[in-house]
Amino acid sequence: MGRKLLLTHIDVPGIQSYSVYKAQGGYRSVDKALKSMSPDDVVEEVKKSGLRGRGGAGFPTGMKWSFLAKPEGVPRYLVCNADESEPGTFKDRYLMTHIPHALIEGMIVSSYALGAHTSFIYVRGEMMPQIRILEKAIAEAKAAGYLGKNILGSGYDLELYVQPGGGAYICGEETALLESLEGKRGNPRIKPPFPAIAGLYGCPTVVNNVESIAATVPIINDGGEEYAKIGIERSTGTKLISAGGNLAKPGVYEIELGLPVEEFIYSDEYCGGIANGKKLKAVVAGGSSVPILPANLITKTIKGDPRLMTYESLADGGFQSGTMMGSGGFIAFDEDQCIVRNTWNFTRFYRHESCGQCSPCREGTGWMEKVLYNIEHGRGTMNDIDLLWDIQRKIEGNTICPLGDAAAWPVAAAIRHFRDEFEWHINHGQEAQSRNYGLAHYADPLEVVTES
């Protein structure tokens, strides 16, 4: 049984409320941090823990915090990115719905570490129930003296606000989020300057994912070194995985990093295998933006080692044969699923969510969607595959924000690993309307490639 840090008390009835959360040992980290630690100590603990950003990029949180500029007389802000909108990812919503106080507690500790006296939780607009839950939790914490002026007599003041977004995926990009928070159109800013220097209202700002902020609670409670003992190498701690798709038991699982992917899919403790006794065809391991992998590459790396749920192991082999941890949106596809249709669906999403600011992404996502629509509906030509490859190559890396890359990667990976299926779709346009390509050879063990 893997250790749980964030979801330890998830099954306790009434854990949503302050009194139950407090009775389960909640808000210990605030007491500890404010009474016995300096802000720098907290940053140091988070650095020691090796915690990496849980929002997708996997950048070390402690390092991000230490980059924050601290000019005199200028306020600093902490913004929690709860604009979770990646297809396949729903861990933050789950956390906010069921243990809102874990996020509030983490926000207090993190704000204290960064010296922020006003902090924001930017929640996606569609999550109205979660916004109400968070506001209720903030009111409870305030009533208990954990927010407001002079918290616990330490002289530290903090106000926490929940800001609903308008429901745009692009507002999950940190600079677009800040623009939106300022009341402007959510277009990503051009970096540099990075938010750590000039973020919200031009002041130094740190933007962190919900899970990263919540993870500071066990780090402060048990110490960074204790946290770093969980996991493998540079992937420390636990991670929430939103398992979805054709799994027997989809849901949000907290795993210790380093768990083998095969165990995660097939073990009864986790997903319990593929639903309805079907076979696994492909997996998107970290939310829709990361490259899709066929069954044979997701369980074993190209070198023949078992693939583990860590930042490094999932990325093993680069984009040739690997993928990314991303935000932990684990989508499994069984043998009946059509990769072409899925790729088209993802592209449709990115076309709809591109902000339209820079040309390659604005025009390219629409173009890819139209080409894929044709292929999926039996009107594609063989040239279309090469065209798609060329379009994605030209979007990737040429845009202001990572949405362009996120739109390009799934298409690139689908063509790289499932080219046969695309070709079958084109050559059997009529047949492809009534049946799917099936599992084909995508689960066959691959020949191990060793470095010569």
Add this chain to the structure above:
Amino acid sequence: MAEEIQKFQVSIDGISVEVDAGTTILNAARQIGGDIVPPAMCYYSKLEGSGGKCRTCLVKVTKGSEKDPRPMPKLVASCRTTVMDGMEVQNITSPDVVDARKSVVEMLLINHPLDCPVCDQAGECKLQDLGYEHGSENTRYDFPRRTFERIDIGDKIQLHMNRCILCYRCVYVANQLTDTREHGILYRGDHAEISTFIENALDNDYIGNVIDVCPVGALTDKTFRFKNRVWFTKPVNAHRDCPSCSGKVTLWYKGADVLRVTARKDEYDEVEEFICNTCRFDKKETADWTLEDPTKISQESVIASNHYSQFQPPAVIAENTPLKEANWEQLARTEKLK
């Protein structure tokens, strides 16, 4: 004594130039001049915050600076990246840059109506120039292009959204002229469109400048629409005593008639000074103006056709063999124009 401004040495396509700290790569390149200047569709030096969006000015930074010589991992937008001391930049000498630029041009053109024959901007359109210099000859896009209804924003300006490349220049002009936000972008992605606040008219005294900053024919002057092709008109610099603006303009003559009045533009097609609506729309008699001299028009512009002067290759590449080689394709085209 004024504080001495720090100078940075930067090399672009092997040509060194010393610029003030804080200069962008694009402006450093413009100080060198010639063909190594990246094209810019959205950047406008007079508009604060513009740039970074169209991605045509992408360049490759092969050496970050003297202190940190690591190259930058991706191509960067030269209009928004400031130079560092000892930075080395490749523009036309890098195949990656040329390729990326070609693809950006392709992306910009896939939804453009290509209605140049009936577009008032034809002849002075930056997208035409860009497509000619950096684009490919044919299209791989065979889907219906997106279309919009034409709308009037104010009684003198028409917005033809089909042609828009969403450079945001007009948004910055409108924002920087007034305190209220009345002009902006609606919707997202490839269905984004420029619009005014619930079809309000823009009636600021300087709003006519959105026509000048528009690199394509999306915003056109209703007092000039369909009057003539720009290459049939003769530009003449003129001025008048204007109570609200500098009054320095270019008059565009056809015969003895002033067909249109625009602000004066420099070699990068940026206006020198914004002019007021009165000068632009209402003063269309020669008697209103004191004429100066004929406006200098670039050799490569179609407006300069029938001006019989000798073609000179751009100064920088004239004697530089590696640059000539890197740029042979473009040179050959300019040679053809001779």
